[in-house]
Amino acid sequence: MHVQDPEMLPNLRLSCFSAVGDGMHVEVSRPDGMPSPDPLMTFREDEELGMQVVLHGSDHDVVLSLAELKRAIAFAASEVHRESFYE
Numbered sequence: 474m475h476v477q478d479p480e481m482l483p484n485l486r487l488s489c490f491s492a493v494g495d496g497m498h499v500e501v502s503r504p505d506g507m508p509s510p511d512p513l514m515t516f517r518e519d520e521e522l523g524m525q526v527v528l529h530g531s532d533h534d535v536v537l538s539l540a541e542l543k544r545a546i547a548f549a550a551s552e553v554h555r556e557s558f559y560e
Contacts, residue, residue, distance in 0.1 A: 482503060482504070483504075484504055485501050485502065485503070485504065485513075486501070486502045486503065486504050486505060487499060487500070487501060488500045488502065488512075497518075498515055498516060498517040498518075499515065499516040500512035500514075500515050500516075501513050501514045501515070501516075511529065512529055513528070513529060514526055514527060514528050514529060515527040515529070516539070522538065523538060523539070523540070524538070524539035524540075525537065525538055525539060526538075526539055526542050
């Protein structure tokens with residue numbers, strides 16, 4: 474859901490975790506001292522599906538392949554310009 478006044482995070486906290494049978498994964502969270510220590514997203518790798526990015530939502534998670542996310546970022550970097558932002 475798009476909100477008019479999104480929370481801007483000046484920086485992120487990156488944490489690396491390992492679990493037996495789960496392998497390594499990286500969590501991206503709000504910086505220390507900010508509310509809600511739950512991760513915003515997790516990077517993980519699946520043997521069959523490759524590297525994935527899990528976006529954690531309030532009612533469900535969304536999983537993207539890292540390759541598709543990189544493709545979207547590259548497209549946005551070339552197409553999104555300041556003049557396209559309207560208040």
